[in-house]
Amino acid sequence: MSLARILSRTQLGLEAPLVQVELHVGPGLPGFTIVGLPAPVVRESRERVRAALLNSGYQFPAGRITVNLAPVELSKQGGRFDLPIALGVLIASGQLCTPQRAFECYGELGLAGELRPVSGLFLAALHAGQDGHALLVPAANAGEVALSAHAAAWGAATLREAVSLLAGQPADAAMRVLPSGNGALGGAPTPPALADVVGQWQAKRALIIAAAGGHSLLMVGPPGSGKSMLAARLPALLPPLSQAEALEVAGIASVSGLQLDARCWTRRPFRAPHHTASAHAIVGGGPLIHPGEISLAHRGVLFLDELPEFDRRVLESLREPLETGSITIARARSRLALPAQFQLVAAMNPCACGYLGDSIQACRCTPAGIERYRQRLSGPLLDRVDIRIDVPRLAVGELLHAAVGGGAAAREADPGAQVQAARERRLKASGELSARLSAPQLRQCCALSAVSERLLRRSCQQLGLSGRGVHRLLALGRTIADLAGSEPIEPPHLAEAIQLRRPLL
Ligand SMILES: [Zn+2]
Known part of the structure; x- marks a missing residue:
C-alpha cells in the first residue's frame, strides 16, 4: 500500500x-x-x-x-x-x-x-x-x-x-x-479557610456576601493589610464544581498545558496573574485562540492584585466577560468565544505610595498624583465591580487580642454553609445568582418596602448612581437578604449594600 x-x-x-x-x-x-x-x-x-x-x-x-x-x-x-x-x-x-x-x-x-x-x-x-x-x-x-x-x-x-x-x-x-476516578478529594491540600484570618470583620463579611451572590469585589488598603491573603480565601467559601463544570474547567486547563490533578477535580480555580502579564496572556488569543487567565478562572476566582498597574487595554477587556461570562476573540480567519465566567476579586493601594488614610505611615503623594492613580481605572469598569471596601491595617490591639486566643472566630457560624444556603435559595427562586440577574429579573425578585424604597431613592441622589449602579445595588441587597433568609429586602439589608458600594475615597 x-x-x-x-x-x-x-x-x-x-x-x-x-x-x-x-x-x-x-x-x-x-x-x-x-x-x-x-x-x-x-x-x-x-x-x-x-x-x-x-x-x-x-x-x-x-x-x-x-x-x-x-x-x-x-x-x-x-x-x-x-x-x-x-x-x-x-x-x-x-x-x-x-x-x-x-x-x-x-x-x-x-x-x-x-x-x-x-x-x-x-x-x-x-x-x-x-x-x-x-x-x-x-x-x-x-x-x-x-x-x-x-x-x-x-x-x-x-x-x-x-x-x-x-x-x-x-x-x-x-x-x-484505565479510566481513573475523579472527584475524590483524598490527599488534596486543603485550601486556606476564612476562619484563620485575624480581625478584618468587614472584609470577611464582604467575602461571604461576594461568595453568596457571585459579586465582584475590590479591596482598597495599604501594603501589608492582608488583601491577597483575604482574596485567596474566597474559593474555600464557594461550593464545589458539578461534574459537568469540572469537565469544562479541566478542558480549558488541558488546552493551556496545565497539569490536571484528580484530587482537586471539583475545586474551583483561583488564578492570580501578575500585573505585568500581557493582554494576550490574560485575555487569550494567538493563532489557535489559546485561553487566557480569564478563561482559566472560568467558574472560579480571578484575583488581580495592584489593579491600577494592569495595562489599560487588559482592564477594559474585562468589561465584556464581566457582563456576558465569555470573551470573543477575533483573528484573521476565525472568531471564537471562550468561556470566562469568573468572579473578579481585585486589590489596590489607596494611592501610588500606598499609605493614604493609613494610621501609622504618612502618604507622600500630591493631590494631583492621587487623582492620576485613581484615573487609571475607568468609570465603566468600576461600575461593574459590585463591592468596594477598605481594608485597613490591623491595629496593634486587635492583633494582641487575637494572639491571646480571643476573637469570635469560634462562635461564628460556618460561613461556607451560610453561603451555600443563600446560593441555593437564589438559584431555586431565580435560576441564577443575584450578580448575574438582568434588570427585569431583579425587579421581579426585589420587592422593596416603602421605607426601603425611600432609602434607595435618597442614596441614589447622594451617591449620584447610574442606572447600572442602582441595578448592582439591588443585586447586592438581594444577596444580603438571601443570607439573612429574608424574602423582602429590608432597610438594614439595603443599608449594608450601600455601605459596600461606596465610591473610592
Ligand atoms: Zn500616597
Whole structure:
C-alpha cells in the first residue's frame, strides 16, 4: 500500500476538530512535503520523523513522500502530528498493516524515537470518546486521558511501542490507560479557610456576601493589610464544581498545558496573574485562540492584585466577560468565544505610595498624583465591580487580642454553609445568582418596602448612581437578604449594600 490515513485532532479555542493525516509514498526523487496549513513546528516534523524512524530500526522509504493534513483550512500547531505522520510512513511503505479499528494518534517524537507529551489531550480524549475512536497517546499524557474516562485508550513511551500496539502485539494490556476516578478529594491540600484570618470583620463579611451572590469585589488598603491573603480565601467559601463544570474547567486547563490533578477535580480555580502579564496572556488569543487567565478562572476566582498597574487595554477587556461570562476573540480567519465566567476579586493601594488614610505611615503623594492613580481605572469598569471596601491595617490591639486566643472566630457560624444556603435559595427562586440577574429579573425578585424604597431613592441622589449602579445595588441587597433568609429586602439589608458600594475615597 502506498497510501495511509491516520486520525488525529487539532485544537482551536476549546474545540478539537478532527484532522485526517493522509500520507502518500510515490515514485520520483526522494522528498518529504507536508501540506495543509501547517505551522513551522509541524513542518519541522519531517526531520524528527525521519530520525525517529531510523533510530527505532525502521526503514525510511526512498520515494517521494507527501503528507496532507485535512481539512486544509484548519491551522495546525505543535508536535502532536509527529506520531500519526511516522505511523503513516510505516503503513504507506508496507512496514505496518492498517489497524482494524479507528485510532486517533497523538505525540511528539524525539530523535531517538521516544514519545513526548503534548498539551490539550484531555479535550481531544473527550471528543474521541464521543466519536467512538480508540486513542493512542504518549505515556506521559496517560494521566489526563485517564481523567477523561475514555474507555479505549493506550499510552506508549516510544514509537516502537506505538507500532507494536497497532500491530496487535500481546504487550497491549500493559499500555492500556484505565479510566481513573475523579472527584475524590483524598490527599488534596486543603485550601486556606476564612476562619484563620485575624480581625478584618468587614472584609470577611464582604467575602461571604461576594461568595453568596457571585459579586465582584475590590479591596482598597495599604501594603501589608492582608488583601491577597483575604482574596485567596474566597474559593474555600464557594461550593464545589458539578461534574459537568469540572469537565469544562479541566478542558480549558488541558488546552493551556496545565497539569490536571484528580484530587482537586471539583475545586474551583483561583488564578492570580501578575500585573505585568500581557493582554494576550490574560485575555487569550494567538493563532489557535489559546485561553487566557480569564478563561482559566472560568467558574472560579480571578484575583488581580495592584489593579491600577494592569495595562489599560487588559482592564477594559474585562468589561465584556464581566457582563456576558465569555470573551470573543477575533483573528484573521476565525472568531471564537471562550468561556470566562469568573468572579473578579481585585486589590489596590489607596494611592501610588500606598499609605493614604493609613494610621501609622504618612502618604507622600500630591493631590494631583492621587487623582492620576485613581484615573487609571475607568468609570465603566468600576461600575461593574459590585463591592468596594477598605481594608485597613490591623491595629496593634486587635492583633494582641487575637494572639491571646480571643476573637469570635469560634462562635461564628460556618460561613461556607451560610453561603451555600443563600446560593441555593437564589438559584431555586431565580435560576441564577443575584450578580448575574438582568434588570427585569431583579425587579421581579426585589420587592422593596416603602421605607426601603425611600432609602434607595435618597442614596441614589447622594451617591449620584447610574442606572447600572442602582441595578448592582439591588443585586447586592438581594444577596444580603438571601443570607439573612429574608424574602423582602429590608432597610438594614439595603443599608449594608450601600455601605459596600461606596465610591473610592
Ligand atoms: Zn500616597
